[in-house]
Amino acid sequence: KNEVEQSPQNLTAQEGEFITINCSYSVGISALHWLQQHPGGGIVSLFMLSSGKKKHGRLIATINIQEKHSSLHITASHPRDSAVYICAVSRTGNQFYFGTGTSLTVIP
Amino acid sequence: DAGVIQSPRHEVTEMGQEVTLRCKPISGHDYLFWYRQTMMRGLELLIYFNNNVPIDDSGMPEDRFSAKMPNASFSTLKIQPSEPRDSAVYFCASSFSQIRQYFGPGTRLTVL
Numbered sequence: 001k002n003e004v005e006q007s008p009q010n011l012t013a014q015e016g017e018f019i020t021i022n023c024s025y026s027v028g029i030s031a032l033h034w035l036q037q038h039p040g041g042g043i044v045s046l047f048m049l050s051s052g053k054k055k056h057g058r059l060i061a062t063i064n065i066q067e068k069h070s071s072l073h074i075t076a077s078h079p080r081d082s083a084v085y086i087c088a089v090s091r092t093g094n095q096f097y098f099g100t101g102t103s104l105t106v107i108p
Numbered sequence: 109d110a111g112v113i114q115s116p117r118h119e120v121t122e123m124g125q126e127v128t129l130r131c132k133p134i135s136g137h138d139y140l141f142w143y144r145q146t147m148m149r150g151l152e153l154l155i156y157f158n159n160n161v162p163i164d165d166s167g168m169p170e171d172r173f174s175a176k177m178p179n180a181s182f183s184t185l186k187i188q189p190s191e192p193r194d195s196a197v198y199f200c201a202s203s204f205s206q207i208r209q210y211f212g213p214g215t216r217l218t219v220l
Binding site: 031033035041042043044045048086088090095096098099100101 | 150151152153164166167197199201206207208209210211213214216
């Protein structure tokens with residue numbers, strides 16, 4: 001069983017739609033990370049959060065520690081948002097567990 | 109700052125050869141991470157350093173892998189001898205006090 005589960009695995013949306021990607025984890029964590037990997041392979045760290053909610057532009061990340069669940073929301077999606085979104089959790093001692101990623105395609 | 113720099117960007121080698129991957133972190137960052145990404149296993153943390161000291165190498169697959177950080181501006185990941193199953197993209201990332209990691213462009217390694 002993976003320590004980090006993401007859903008959906010693949011997601012296709014029309015431009016402008018509101019998108020939600022979910023992440024559930026089964027271990028105690030010190031922080032949860034959302035990463036974005038572009039089709040060219042580059043990885044960008046979007047958020048690191050341990051409680052509550054963070055917002056950056058059209059991206060919003062939330063975490064519920066009690067439920068061991070996080071969501072990444074994209075408002076007014078755009079084709080340039082097409083990427084793989086990876087959820088990762090870090091534990092004390094910097095153990096890292098990664099989800100398998102959600103492949104998002106936004107169609108114009 | 110130029111961001112995290114990795115070299116080479118692509119490496120093709122034959123089984124049994126030694127491979128050295130290089131990373132220059134962002135100046136001022138005190139953490140450096142080495143990751144490996146494959147289709148089968150996704151992203152995996154191999155090892156990380158804090159202030160040039162290896163803190164956790166439990167992700168290093170086996171003794172054929174070694175990593176060093178001789179100073180704050182340079183790290184290497186060495187595979188000796190290389191095997192076809194080592195083919196992957198290797199990412200280096202750095203951060204300041206673990207706040208946010210900045211990833212390098214990756215090195216795509218192919219072992220024939």
